[in-house]
Amino acid sequence: MRVERELMRGAGPVAVLKLLERREMYGYELIEALSKRSDGVLAMGQSTLYPMLYNLEAKGFIESTERTAPSGRERKYYRLTRSGRTQLAEQTGQWLAIVRAMQSLGILPGPTAGWEAAS
Amino acid sequence: MSAAALQPEPHRSSLAARVLHTPLTELLCGHVAPAFDALQMVAAAGLPPTLTELTCGVIRRTRLWRREKLEVARELLAHFQDGLAAGATADDLAASFGDPAQAAKLIRRAKRRNRPVLWKALRLTRRTIGALVLFMLIVYAVQAIRIFTQRPNIARNxxxxxxxxxxxxxxxxxxxxxxxxxxxxxxxxxxxxxxxxxxxxxxxxxxxxxxxxxxxxxxxxxxxxxxxxxxxxxxxxxxxxxxxxxxxxxxxxxxxxxxxxxxxxxxxxxxxxxxxxxxxxxxxxxxxxxxxxxxxxxxxxxxxxxxxxxxxxxxxxxxxxxxxxxxxxxxxxxxxxxxxxxxxxxxxxxxxxxxxxxxxxxxxxxxxxSLRVRFDSERAMFEDILQRFYTDDGHGDGLPRPELLCIASVVDGQSRDNSPFGGAFAKLLFPAASTVMAGRRDLYAAFRDCIDRSEAVADLPLWECPPQDTGDETVIAMRASPLTRLHYWPLSILMPAFGNAGRIAEYATQTRDATLTALALELYHRQHGDYPSSLDALTPQWLPKVPPDRYDGRPIKYRLVDGQPLLYSVGVDRKDDGGRLPDVSSLGPDAPNRAAQANRLARDWQPPPDPSRPPAKPLPDGDWILWPPVE
Incomplete structure (x- = not known):
């Protein structure tokens, strides 16, 4: 299923922040993880991911480090900052509110326990 | 675009290109190492041609700084190498990349957000200045159209x-x-x-x-x-x-x-x-x-x-x-x-x-x-200027015309270069200058206000003159700065300070009245053989009434000194000193016409002393002698 661009613009950053919550990741890894963990719903190409990463970095939600990987390649690893965590919490709250609203309208089936647990 | 076209261009190997892509620190150490050449780096990475072409294309289109391009190139290279290592084909990776043009645009935008605050401030300044210039150009164009398409209406000859x-x-x-x-x-x-x-x-x-x-x-x-x-x-x-x-x-x-x-x-x-x-x-x-x-x-x-x-x-x-x-x-x-x-x-x-x-x-x-001065000609002159050099909207308002700049040369015969805008570019600059200049209605209102005040003061006898001529003050305020001069142009150059005009008429009136009194005294003397003890004796036969002292409003002062009449005014100090001239010893013993100078000092108007504040300059202590003549 392909997500509308406007919806993706809202969902993409929070998804990236969520992925970086537990550990640092590099670009290709993020793309793979997004595609796999969202069953391809939130899959995005490089042309979308890297500008998004640079934007999140400009806002101070993530920071990057260049390191040489065990394979010998130079990679840029991204990790969440304190400000990024706060932002993630806020965004999650907003998404939950939207989901609840959708449920109450009958657009989404309830309950939302799984989402709450995930957050 | 072929992969070959995206290979490092020949000129990149030139010394100039190598120097251009060498970090400053390396250059300072005398090394030429083009570490900033992102395209060179991509070409040397050994990616399949499809991906090399894609990466180079995106990097070129970003139009970022060299260091930023280098960062993006490294990241994209790492990404494709990771993909290839994970078993994806070059075509798959290229297909999943997305639109390169869109990618370059988004990367450029995002990277620029990461630039230093100083750069952002400079960009904001540049944009603000650009917007201002654009705004001014628009205003200039609109004003130019309004000025050059409307015509004055000479309605009154x-x-x-x-x-x-x-x-x-x-x-x-x-x-x-x-x-x-x-x-x-x-x-x-x-x-x-x-x-x-x-x-x-x-x-x-x-x-x-x-x-x-x-x-x-x-x-x-x-x-x-x-x-x-x-x-x-x-x-x-x-x-x-x-x-x-x-x-x-x-x-x-x-x-x-x-x-x-x-x-x-x-x-x-x-x-x-x-x-x-x-x-x-x-x-x-x-x-x-x-x-x-x-x-x-x-x-x-x-x-x-x-x-x-x-x-x-x-x-x-x-x-x-x-x-x-x-x-x-x-x-x-x-x-x-x-x-x-x-x-x-x-x-x-x-x-x-x-x-x-x-x-x-x-x-x-x-x-x-009556020797009072009249301002009719000044009013006519200014109204004529307005109808000639301003457009007419039919409701008393209008815009200045470029010919207004020549007013100074017409009035005093000076070069047109003396206008506040300079000579050569006057017409070109005029629409811009006119945005600061007062419109016809406002200028006429300022003129009326100014001349009405001056005329009211000029009509007053010296004893009723206020400490300040507010008309003169308005003129001075118009000339206070280049901006006010321009705003009130041409009023700021044409409008003289009228305060002195009324006073000259008052001095002449006092002198005339004293001379008429002296003539009456002579006629009395011829009839009676001596001079009267009071000027009242002259009325009504030789004088219709005793004229006033223009400085205090009371009758002109009269004394007999050694049997000879002395006529005087209390003068600018508004105090009767018995017909004594002010002391002018400060002028020096060799000053010419000392008595005449002293008399002029006693005559020349100054505001009356204000009891609430110390005088800036003491008033001449003495009287203005009217007759006999002061040599």
Missing amino acids: FAAEWNAAPLAVPESQRAWPVYREAALALGKWPVSRANMTLRPGGADWPALVKFVDENARSVELFRQAAAMPKLAWVLNTQLQDEDARLINRGYTSPPASAPAQPAVQVPAFVMFLMPPLPVLRDGTRLLTIDAYRAAETNDPGRADADILAILQMADHARETRVLIGDLVAAALSSRTCDLLGTLLHDHPQLFSPEQLVAIAHRLAAVGNG
């Missing part, structure tokens, strides 16, 4: 209105042709007019007497002209025929070249030439010297004729109805009073009682009894 009266005078009664003949017949003065002392006894007196004798024809012509009922000077912007000869005689400046303007067949009021006034001044100089000569040779008839002629000239000057004409008339009246006062003092028996009475009546009748 002030010249025709002004000239209706002189043109109605029959040619046989017009004095101007005779005055002009007298002026053209006059030789060159032996002494500069500015330094001339028109009294016997001066160093130049013999030369002046000789000059008058040599110019007897001019003297006679001036008397004949003065005897005619009307001056009948027709205002114009050009001098024709005989009048044009006055230019070479220094009586008038050449006509100013008219600025380009529509409807030039209606002469502009501001460009009118006034040669009669300097001619009248020369005539009175001549007749004053002649009157002293007549007194010295005991020729009362000639002296009487000269005095009456000068007074008629004063009325001829007022007939022009221009402010400067009124000021000349006041000066001529005062000159006559000076002459009369000296003759009364030095030759008390020169005139018969009948002659003294006739002179007194004529002196009192100058200006129909």
Whole structure:
């Protein structure tokens, strides 16, 4: 299923922040993880991911480090900052509110326990 | 685009390209290592051509700084290498990349967000300046269209209105042709007019007497002209025929070249030439010297004729109805009073009682009894400027026209470069300057406010004059800065400070009143053999009433000193000092005309002392002596 661009613009950053919550990741890894963990719903190409990463970095939600990987390649690893965590919490709250609203309208089936647990 | 086209270009291997892509720190150490060449790095990475082409294309399109391109290149390279290592094909990776153009645009935007604050501030400044320039260009264009597409509307012919009266005078009664003949017949003065002392006894007196004798024809012509009922000077912007000869005689400046303007067949009021006034001044100089000569040779008839002629000239000057004409008339009246006062003092028996009475009546009748200055010409001049140099929206408002810049050159004959905008680019800059300049309605309102205040103050006697002429203050405020000068252009250059005009008329009035009183005293003395103890004794037979002291509003001051009358005003200190002149010892013992200088100090108006604040400068402590003459 392909997500509308406007919806993706809202969902993409929070998804990236969520992925970086537990550990640092590099670009290709993020793309793979997004595609796999969202069953391809939130899959995005490089042309979308890297500008998004640079934007999140400009806002101070993530920071990057260049390191040489065990394979010998130079990679840029991204990790969440304190400000990024706060932002993630806020965004999650907003998404939950939207989901609840959708449920109450009958657009989404309830309950939302799984989402709450995930957050 | 082929992969080959995206390979590092040949020039990149040139020394210049290598230096260009070398970090500054390396360059400072003397190394040329093009570490910033992202395309070179991509080409050297060994990716399949599809991905090399894709990566180079994106990096080129980002148009980022070299270091930023390098960062993006590294990241994309790592990404593709990770993908290839994970088993994806080059085509798969290229297909999942997305739109390269969109990617480059988004990467550029995102990377620029990461740039330093200083760069962002500079960009904001640049954009703000750009927006301002654009805004100003738009305003300029709109203003230029409004200015250059609208036209003035010359609805009133002030010249025709002004000239209706002189043109109605029959040619046989017009004095101007005779005055002009007298002026053209006059030789060159032996002494500069500015330094001339028109009294016997001066160093130049013999030369002046000789000059008058040599110019007897001019003297006679001036008397004949003065005897005619009307001056009948027709205002114009050009001098024709005989009048044009006055230019070479220094009586008038050449006509100013008219600025380009529509409807030039209606002469502009501001460009009118006034040669009669300097001619009248020369005539009175001549007749004053002649009157002293007549007194010295005991020729009362000639002296009487000269005095009456000068007074008629004063009325001829007022007939022009221009402010400067009124000021000349006041000066001529005062000159006559000076002459009369000296003759009364030095030759008390020169005139018969009948002659003294006739002179007194004529002196009192100058200006129909009032020497006050009128501002009608200034109002007409400014209204004429507005209708010529402003557009007309039909509701009293309008925009300034570029020809307005030439006003200064028209008024004082100066170069157009003296305009506040400079000369060469004046027309080009005018739409921009006009956005700061007041519109027609606002400028007229400022003018009206200013001249109404000045006229109200000019009409007041000195004893009622307020400490400050608010009209003058407004003029000073208009000239306070280049911006205010421009805002009120041309009012800021055309509007003189009028405060002094009213005071000159007041000084002349006081001098005239004192001279009339002195004439009355002489007539009383001839009838009674001595002088009265009070001026009240002169009324009503010799004076209709005792004239006021212009500084305190009470009767003019009168004392007998050694049996001789002394007339004086309390002067600028508004305090009766018994007819004593101010002390002028500070001028030094060798200062010329010390008494006259002291008298002028006592005369010249200053605001009355304000009890609430210490005086900035002490007022001259003494009185203004009106009669006998102060030598």
